[in-house]
Amino acid sequence: MKRKPRVAVIGAGWAGLSAAVALADQADLTLIEAGRVPGGRARRLQRPASTLDNGQHILIGAYRDTFALMRRVGLDPEALLLRQPLTWSMADGLSFACPRLFAPLHLLAGLLGAQGLRWQEKLSLLRALSGLRLRNWRVAHDGSVSDWLAAQRQSAALVQGFWRPMVLSALNTPLELASMQTLARVLGDSVGGARTDSDLMLPRVDLSQLLPEPAWCWLQAQGADCRAGQRVRSLAFDGDGVDVDGERFDRVIVALPPWQAAHLLSSEMAGVALQAFQARPITTVYLGFASLPALPRCMTGLAHARVHWFFDREQLCGEKGQIAAVISCDDGAGSEDALIAEVLADLAGICGAVAAPLSVQVVREKRATFASSVALARPGPRMQVNYGYLAGDWVNQDYPATLEGAVRSGAAAASAVMHDWN
Numbered sequence: 001m002k003r004k005p006r007v008a009v010i011g012a013g014w015a016g017l018s019a020a021v022a023l024a025d026q027a028d029l030t031l032i033e034a035g036r037v038p039g040g041r042a043r044r045l046q047r048p049a050s051t052l053d054n055g056q057h058i059l060i061g062a063y064r065d066t067f068a069l070m071r072r073v074g075l076d077p078e079a080l081l082l083r084q085p086l087t088w089s090m091a092d093g094l095s096f097a098c099p100r101l102f103a104p105l106h107l108l109a110g111l112l113g114a115q116g117l118r119w120q121e122k123l124s125l126l127r128a129l130s131g132l133r134l135r136n137w138r139v140a141h142d143g144s145v146s147d148w149l150a151a152q153r154q155s156a157a158l159v160q161g162f163w164r165p166m167v168l169s170a171l172n173t174p175l176e177l178a179s180m181q182t183l184a185r186v187l188g189d190s191v192g193g194a195r196t197d198s199d200l201m202l203p204r205v206d207l208s209q210l211l212p213e214p215a216w217c218w219l220q221a222q223g224a225d226c227r228a229g230q231r232v233r234s235l236a237f238d239g240d241g242v243d244v245d246g247e248r249f250d251r252v253i254v255a256l257p258p259w260q261a262a263h264l265l266s267s268e269m270a271g272v273a274l275q276a277f278q279a280r281p282i283t284t285v286y287l288g289f290a291s292l293p294a295l296p297r298c299m300t301g302l303a304h305a306r307v308h309w310f311f312d313r314e315q316l317c318g319e320k321g322q323i324a325a326v327i328s329c330d331d332g333a334g335s336e337d338a339l340i341a342e343v344l345a346d347l348a349g350i351c352g353a354v355a356a357p358l359s360v361q362v363v364r365e366k367r368a369t370f371a372s373s374v375a376l377a378r379p380g381p382r383m384q385v386n387y388g389y390l391a392g393d394w395v396n397q398d399y400p401a402t403l404e405g406a407v408r409s410g411a412a413a414a415s416a417v418m419h420d421w422n
Helices: 014-023 064-072 105-112 119-134 145-151 156-171 180-190 212-221 313-317 336-351 403-421
Strands: 006-010 028-033 081-084 087-089 095-097 200-203 225-228 235-238 241-244 247-249 251-254 279-288 299-301 309-312 322-328 359-370 388-390
Touching: 006 014, 006 241, 006 247, 014 028, 014 064, 014 212, 014 403, 028 212, 064 403, 087 299, 095 105, 105 119, 119 156, 119 180, 145 156, 145 180, 156 180, 200 313, 212 225, 241 251, 251 403, 279 336, 309 313, 309 336, 313 322, 322 336, 336 359, 388 403
Parallel strands: 006 028, 006 251, 028 225, 251 388
Antiparallel strands: 081 200, 087 095, 235 241, 241 247, 279 322, 279 359, 299 309, 309 322
């Protein structure tokens, strides 16, 4: 009987966990995580008595690989996520809700009934989306989203009320830099698929419970060697394997963000210029109230304010009195006090006068995502060196920095390992 390969997976974020779960019954597996807990950039904060996340995530119904991974480790996505038909709720502008009709009729009905747009703008938006659908959600040549919107003659109201907040949410990249091909792929997988593919899936538990902690425990139960609090310092590849800090393995999967992978790998090893991946920040402000301000929906946006989205975490996660305010591409300008004042003013613009919060926590994730820039070269799962593989949201060729992209990349890396071994 052919022996199983000894595989090290470096990084226990969602990509590393995906790779490890896929390899669990096929390899002698070691999972190495520098942090004290798994989850990477999508986990619960490690603060005393805190159940808050290091950022608010939105999933969609098209995330099939993520849901399959959750089920593999014994979780029920429908129980852990609140499923809602696609709804766009901007308190200061465009809003629509898609009915439960077959695709694409659900989107057509939702946009035709949208509030905050003139009829000419509704038809213009539908023409732009229909054009992408006819081209199978591809563009002839990648360019910036802003250039594409100009070519499609999208009005300032459409850009500000729909395209800008949508691109910031999906790509966390300014329109002037964001890749239109990446956006087209995201649109194709959501509004271009079945009606349920565009459903919003909002976490009802903290992010660690959503996958990382159960997956870590599941891997341990399968016999994997799961190591937390161990930072890998060096990799040495040679004729028949790789040394990970002097420990011998047949294969290694580096499941780290590009700026961390650069400490272990050269751009030549990765097959792309690692320095080309620019980090983009996201700021989340958690507000705790004695009496929760009444948001119109559990997810409410603003098109003309500092805050892009407010989330009612009492309704979502049972966190009494908690609201999360999310600011994508936040440059961190100004003091923290000034930021909090702006957030409270934005909230008051939706809910009316609000009482002073009992608690405030500001979470600035300076490297929340990579910028989904035009013509950004992505590496694929195989390194340009024998026995080395890559996983991470930045590796997936088609997706921006999303949980689904991370999960798919981990599965692809695991598949490549076993294909090459066999």
